[in-house]
Amino acid sequence: MSGYQSDHIKKAISERNNRSLWKKMADWTRDRPEGGIAVMFIVAQVVCVIAALAMPDQFRYLSQPNIAVFFKAMAPLGIMALGVGTLMIAGEYDLSVGMLFSFLSIVCATLTNDWGGDIGAENASAIVPFVALLIVLVLGALIGSAHAFITLRFSIPSFITTLGAMLFWRSATLFYHGAVALRYKPSEPFFSMFGGVFLDLFSSSIIWLAIMSVLFYFLLHHHRLGNHFYAVGGNKNAAIAIGIDPARTKTIAFAIAGTMAAFSGVLAATRVGSIQPGGGAGMELQAIAASVIGGAALTGGRGSILGIVLGTALVFTIQDVLLLIRAPAYYFDGFVGLLIVLAVIMNTAVRRSKA
Amino acid sequence: MTNDQLRHPSAGDHLPVDAPIRGSAPKETPLFELRNIQKRYGSFVALKDMDFYINRNEVIGLLGDNGAGKSTLVKMISGINPPTSGEIYVNGKRTEFRRRSDSEAAGIETIYQDIALVDSMSITRNIFMGREIVNKWGFMDHQKMEETAADILGSAVQISGIDDPRKEVGFLSGGQKQAVAIARAVHFKRNILLLDEPTSALSVRETEHLLGYVRNLKQEGTSSVLVTHNLYHAYMVCDRFVVMSHGTKVFEAEKKDTTIEELTDHVIRT
Ligand SMILES: Nc1ncnc2c1ncn2[C@@H]1O[C@H](COP(=O)(O)OP(=O)(O)OP(=O)(O)O)[C@@H](O)[C@H]1O
Ligand SMILES: [Mg+2]
Numbered sequence: 001m002s003g004y005q006s007d008h009i010k011k012a013i014s015e016r017n018n019r020s021l022w023k024k025m026a027d028w029t030r031d032r033p034e035g036g037i038a039v040m041f042i043v044a045q046v047v048c049v050i051a052a053l054a055m056p057d058q059f060r061y062l063s064q065p066n067i068a069v070f071f072k073a074m075a076p077l078g079i080m081a082l083g084v085g086t087l088m089i090a091g092e093y094d095l096s097v098g099m100l101f102s103f104l105s106i107v108c109a110t111l112t113n114d115w116g117g118d119i120g121a122e123n124a125s126a127i128v129p130f131v132a133l134l135i136v137l138v139l140g141a142l143i144g145s146a147h148a149f150i151t152l153r154f155s156i157p158s159f160i161t162t163l164g165a166m167l168f169w170r171s172a173t174l175f176y177h178g179a180v181a182l183r184y185k186p187s188e189p190f191f192s193m194f195g196g197v198f199l200d201l202f203s204s205s206i207i208w209l210a211i212m213s214v215l216f217y218f219l220l221h222h223h224r225l226g227n228h229f230y231a232v233g234g235n236k237n238a239a240i241a242i243g244i245d246p247a248r249t250k251t252i253a254f255a256i257a258g259t260m261a262a263f264s265g266v267l268a269a270t271r272v273g274s275i276q277p278g279g280g281a282g283m284e285l286q287a288i289a290a291s292v293i294g295g296a297a298l299t300g301g302r303g304s305i306l307g308i309v310l311g312t313a314l315v316f317t318i319q320d321v322l323l324l325i326r327a328p329a330y331y332f333d334g335f336v337g338l339l340i341v342l343a344v345i346m347n348t349a350v351r352r353s354k355a
Numbered sequence: 356m357t358n359d360q361l362r363h364p365s366a367g368d369h370l371p372v373d374a375p376i377r378g379s380a381p382k383e384t385p386l387f388e389l390r391n392i393q394k395r396y397g398s399f400v401a402l403k404d405m406d407f408y409i410n411r412n413e414v415i416g417l418l419g420d421n422g423a424g425k426s427t428l429v430k431m432i433s434g435i436n437p438p439t440s441g442e443i444y445v446n447g448k449r450t451e452f453r454r455r456s457d458s459e460a461a462g463i464e465t466i467y468q469d470i471a472l473v474d475s476m477s478i479t480r481n482i483f484m485g486r487e488i489v490n491k492w493g494f495m496d497h498q499k500m501e502e503t504a505a506d507i508l509g510s511a512v513q514i515s516g517i518d519d520p521r522k523e524v525g526f527l528s529g530g531q532k533q534a535v536a537i538a539r540a541v542h543f544k545r546n547i548l549l550l551d552e553p554t555s556a557l558s559v560r561e562t563e564h565l566l567g568y569v570r571n572l573k574q575e576g577t578s579s580v581l582v583t584h585n586l587y588h589a590y591m592v593c594d595r596f597v598v599m600s601h602g603t604k605v606f607e608a609e610k611k612d613t614t615i616e617e618l619t620d621h622v623i624r625t
Contacts, residue, residue, distance in 0.1 A: 006509025012518035013505060224493045231484050234473035241435055241471040242485040243455035301475035 033295025033347040034307035041310050044317050059324055068201050070320050075205035076268040077286055078312040082216045083260025085291035085308040090253035091233035091300030092158040096165035097261035097287060100143060101280030103173040104136040105265030109184035109275055111135060119185045129186035136262045144258025148251040173277050181276050184269045195270035205267045217305040229253055234301025289336060290315050293343040381408045384447040386546060386578055392441035394427055401427045402602045409547055409580060412573050416593035417582045418622050423599040425582045426468050429551045433465040434458035462545030466553045470536050474525030479504040481524050482539045507542045529556040548572060548579045566592050590615045598622055
C-alpha cells in the first residue's frame with residue numbers, strides 16, 4: 001500500500017521541527033517533567049545568585065569555596081541516583097544501595113590497605129587502588145544481580161527483596177569491619193583521579209558525575225537497551241509480547257544500580273579520606289527522591305537522565321542554601337520532603353492537562 | 356429456523372444435532388500446525404485435544420463464545436504461551452514455541468486483544484519496541500524510525516487524529532491505540548498475521564478498511580487468523596472457520612461448505 005495518507009503526518013512533523021527555538025523550549029518545559037524541573041532549577045539559581053549579589057557578605061552563594069563544596073558534595077549522590085533512577089525506569093527499586101555504598105567502600109578500602117595501596121605505605125603501589133575499585137564495581141554488579149535473581153525468580157516485589165537486603169548488608173558491614181571508622185587514603189594517581197580538585201573549583205568527582213551522566217544519557221535515551229528499560233518498566237506484558245525478556249533486562253538494571261552504589265561509595269570515601277560504616281544510611285531514599293523530583297515514576301517506565309541530575313542538583317541547592325543561612329541541619333529533610341511532593345504534583349498536573 | 360430462534364431458543368424448538376466437523380485435515384503441508392494441544396492453568400484446562408492449522412494464502416475465522424480459549428490459542432501461536440503438551444509444526448517441521456522469538460522466526464505477527472502497547476512510550480517507540488533500528492553498537496536511529504513510523508501510520512489503517520509519531524500512546528483514544536497496534540503488526544508481518552478482535556474499538560470506516568486489507572494480504576502471500584465476535588465480518592473475509600467452545604474445537608468448515616446461520620448456531624450453542 002502506498003504512503004500517500006502519510007502526507008498530513010509528514011507535514012505535522014516538519015511543522016514541529018520548524019518551530020522556533022523559543023517555542024521548542026516552551027513546549028519542552030510544558031510537556032516533559034524534566035522540562036518543568038529545569039525551570040524550577042533555573043529559578044532557584046537565579047534567586048540565589050541575585051541574593052548573593054545583593055548581600056555578598058551574608059549570603060556567600062557565589063564564593064569560590066561554596067561552589068567547590070557544592071560540586072564535591074553532589075557527585076556521590078548523583079552517581080548513585082543515576083543507577084537507582086535507571087532501575088526505577090525499569091520498574092524496580094533498590095533500597096539497599098545506601099548500605100552497599102558503605103559495605104563496598106569498606107571492602108575497597110580494606111583491600112587497598114591490605115595490599116599496600118595506602119599513600120603512606122612504603123613503596124605504595126599505584127595499581128592496587130585501581131584493582132580494588134574494579135573488584136568492588138564487579139561485586140556491586142554481582143550483588144545487584146543477586147537481588148534481581150531473588151526478586152524475579154520468586155516474583156516478589158523488589159521493594160521487599162531490597163528492604164531485606166538493606167538490613168542484611170548493614171549487618172554484613174558490621175560483621176566484616178565493625179563499627180569503627182576506616183582510613184582510606186589511596187596512593188597517586190588514584191587519589192587525584194577520584195578525589196582531587198583542580199582550578200580550586202572542580203573536584204574530580206563532579207567530572208565523574210558528568211562523564212557518567214553522558215554515558216547514561218546515551219545508554220538510556222539512545223541505546224536499544226535503554227529503550228528496553230522503558231518498555232519493561234512501562235508495561236511488562238507488552239514487552240514480553242513483543243519479545244523483550246524482562247528478566248534479563250531488569251537484571252542488567254539491578255546490576256547497574258549495584259555498580260553505581262559501589263562507585264559512589266568509593267568516590268565519597270576518597271574525598272573524605274575515611275569511611276564511617278553507617279555513612280550510607282538514608283542515601284537510598286535521597287537517591288529515589290532525586291529521581292522522583294526529576295520526573296521518574298514510582299510505577300516505572302518514566303524518567304530521564306537530565307531529570308535525575310537536575311533533581312540531585314536541586315536537593316543539594318537546598319542543602320547548600322540552608323548551610324549558608326546557618327539553618328539547623330534538621331531543616332534539610334523538611335525542605336526535601338516538600339520538594340518531592342511539589343515536584344510530583346507538578347508532573348501529575350502536566351500529565352493530566354495533556355490527557 | 357430463524358437466527359432469532361437460534362439465539363433465544365425456547366423449550367419447544369428443535370435444535371439441529373451436531374454437524375460433523377468438515378475439512379478438519381489439511382490437504383497439503385500447512386504453513387503452521389498445532390496437534391493434540393493441551394493447555395492447563397493450574398488445574399484449569401484452557402485448551403484440550405486442540406488441532407489447528409493454517410494453510411498458505413488463507414484467512415481463517417476463529418470463532419467462539421467468551422472464554423472459549425481463542426486468545427489462549429492466539430498467544431500460543433505467538434509463542435508467549437507455550438502448550439502444556441502437544442506438538443507444533445512450522446512448514447511440516449516440528450518446532451518448539453516457548454517464547455516470542457520462536458514465532459518471530461516463523462514470520463508470525465500478532466495484534467493482541469489487550470493491545471500490548473506501553474502507555475508511557477511514544478508511538479514510534481511502541482512500533483519499534485524490541486525491533487529498534489540500530490547501528491552495529493546498538494544505538495538507535497531515531498530519525499529513520501520516525502520517518503518509517505509516519506509511513507506506517509499513513510498506510511495500514513487510516514487513523515483519525517494521529518499526526519505526531521512522538522505522541523505518548525497513553526494520550527491516544529482506544530481506537531487510535533488499536534490502530535497503532537495494527538500498524539505495528541502489519542508492518543512487520545511476513546507469513547502469518549494473527550488478529551485477536553482487532554476491530555473492537557474501530558469505527559465503521561476503519562473496520563471496513565482493515566477487513567479489506569486482510570483480504571488483500573492473502574494475495575501478497577500472508578495468511579491471517581481473524582478472531583471476532585462479529586460473524587458477518589468473519590463471513591465476509593474468511594475462507595475457513597474454526598469454532599471453539601470450552602477449550603476445544605466444536606466445528607470446522609470451509610466457507611463453501613457452510614452458511615452464516617450454521618456458524619451462528621455453533622457459536623451460540625456452547
Ligand atoms: N493466565 C490465566 N490463568 C488462568 N486462567 C486463564 C488464564 N488466561 C486465560 N484463562 C482462562 O482460560 C479461558 C479461555 O480464555 P481466553 O482468553 O482464551 O478466552 P477467549 O476465547 O479469548 O474469550 P474472549 O472472547 O472473551 O476474548 C478463560 O476461562 C480464562 O478465564
Ligand atoms: Mg480473547
